[in-house]
Every structure is written in structure tokens, then in C-alpha cells.
Amino acid sequence: MRQDERVSATRASLLGAAERLFAERGVYAVANRQISEAAGQGNNAAVNYHFGTKADLVRAIVRRHSEQIELIRARLVAGVVDADDLREWVACAVVPTTGHLADLGHPSWYARFIAQVTADPALYAITKEEAAATAPSMRALKEGLNRCLPDLDAGVYEERSAMTRHLITQMSVERERALAQGGPTLQSSWEDLATGLTDAITGLWTAPHTPRP
Template structure:
């Protein structure tokens, strides 16, 4: 085939090995946590006879985590670009919140099942040593930066610390709601919403309310 011209069997083997390691590491990290899983365990579960295969192909655990993130964020960014183009010029906060949520849920829905990316993302977010990787990879994408800028511009006039606090809440809502739904689907358990699209609608409603809520001034303590 034309697509195979210049691609050696060795290169194909290396590529297949890397993909197998990424898939295995993502599943193990999602199910057990980042610190509970060693490179040796990943290599063995990925069918690699060499226990140093993970380090050879990816370097440090942080490099491996970043590679897993990039494996998914490229496609999510493509979906977000389409979403942003569809609402260009909108002054409706809900439209821009949808640009945050629906690319993620649409990607998970299109990936079939079972998936581990949402649970993997939740594990990364709750780990201080790796949390910054998620933010770095996400904010490297132009479409996401545009969405964030638009939400800041359309949001209520609140102090910067309140805005940062709410932004953190939004991130946790998206990641952990998706992770809980993904876990329920993998276990065959009931879910509050029957589809990923309906789950996205619920998230968008909640986040829009959170983002546009008035800011309550803390009363002075009286003793």
C-alpha cells in the first residue's frame, strides 16, 4: 500500500508496542491510581518481556502520563474547534460552556466501550505531582483558550479569586462526573442519564448556573 512506503517492519513494531503500552498504562492508572502502578507492572500487562520497556519508550512516568493525555486531547481539540466555530459571535454563556463539555462527552461516546480516559483524567487531577500536566496540555490548545477567554468576558463581575475558585469547580465537575459515568458503564451499573449527550446537557446546566451565580460578600464576624 502507498501508506506503507518508507515504513519499515521495525518502525511498525515499535509503533504497535508504544500503543499497547499506552493503552495498558491508561487502564491500570485509571483503575488503580498512578502511584499504585509500576513501570514493571505496565510492561508485564502489555505483554513486554523486557521490564524496562516503558522507560525505554517513554522515559519517566510524567512523560508517560503526558503521552496518554496527548493521545486523546488531539481529537478532543478537533471537536472543540468545530464547536467554537458553530457558536462564533454568541453572547450566551451556555453556548461557551457547551464548548467546554460536549467535545469531551462526544469523544467518550464515540470511543465505544469500555473506555478509561475519564477515570485516568480523574486520577491525574487528584494527584498533585501530575495535576499540572493536565492543565499544560489542555491550555496548549487554541480552541480551549478561546473558550476560557470568552467565558471570562461573559461571566459576572466577580473578584479574581472567586473566578479562579469557580474555574477549579468547573474542571472538577467535568472530569469527575465523566469519570463516574464511565465507571458505571464499565461496571454495568445504572446512570442518572441514559446517554453521554444527556449527561453533557446536565453538566452544561450545572456549570452555567455555577459560572453566572452572584458573588455573596462574606459578612463581618460579630462576637
């Protein structure tokens, strides 16, 4: 193996170990040393050497996925048939995640990793930066959604955006965890979860909203 291939293999193995440990235990519960050990690296400083800080490591893991996710999203956004149909745009927000999880196969840790990362405000900011950098289709998706949404106060819009994010993440976590533990799953496939989420999130966005003081 050439030197650059060896470096690349080491980095991939560290990223994989970090993703799994972060997903299972939480980002701050895991020391860089444990990641190096789980990746079979004799050198305990391997994470620092290859990635720098923990935030840089999280960024590298997010990037690896967001490139794949962007491919799915770009294809979906380009394939929208009726640009005035809210449900089609909601599907463009849901399927990049569920489709990516289906592509990852079994076992995956991505859903649980993202749930841990987005629960931390500083790390969540990193994932948003990465998404902005690597997801040119996100802008078209937002425009499409906004075109179909009812007129909402800014506060309600922010709130329902957060709800959408939590639903996609937590329902994916629930399915990924059930698959990992060999337990029963609520849906027979990731496609079925996407259908259920798309229906429900469309209902959530079109629900009447009560004025607040």
C-alpha cells in the same frame, strides 16, 4: 511488520495498558513492570525504554487524547451562534470531554485516568502544559466565557473554574464507572450528561456571590 511499525504498535499497547491500570488503581500504585506485563511485553524495562519517566508516560497518554479533544473543541468554538450566550460557551467547555468519551465507546478509561492525574498537583501541571501546547481553541473558549461571565472577584473566578473542572470530571467518572460495571447510569447517553452539566454549570457561574471577609 516493519521495525518502525513494530515500535509504534508496542508504544500503543504500553499506552493502553498504562491508561487502564492508572485509571483503575491510581498512578503511583502502578509499577512500570506491571504496565509492561499487562501490555504483554517480555521486557520489564519496556516502559522506561519507550517513554522514560512516569511523568513522560502520563504526558504521552494525555497527548493522545488531547489531540482528539482539540478537534471537537475547535469545531464547537467555531460554531458558536450567539457569542453573548454564556450557555453556548459552557457547552464548548463540557462537550469536548463528554463527546470524546462517547467517541471512545465502551469500555473507556479516560475519565478515570484524568481524575487520577488531576488529583496529583505535579501530574495536573503536566496536563495543563499539554493542553496549552495542543489546544489553540482553548484561548478562544476562555475569551468567549469571560465575555459572558458576570463581574467576579479573582478568587471566586478561580474557585468556580475549579468547580467546573470537578463537575465535568467526576460526573464523567461516575458514568464511565457505571458503564464499566454494567450498573445503572444517571443519564441515557453522554449527550444527556453534557446537557445536564451545561445547564448546571451555567447556573453555577451566574449564581450571586456573597462577599467574603
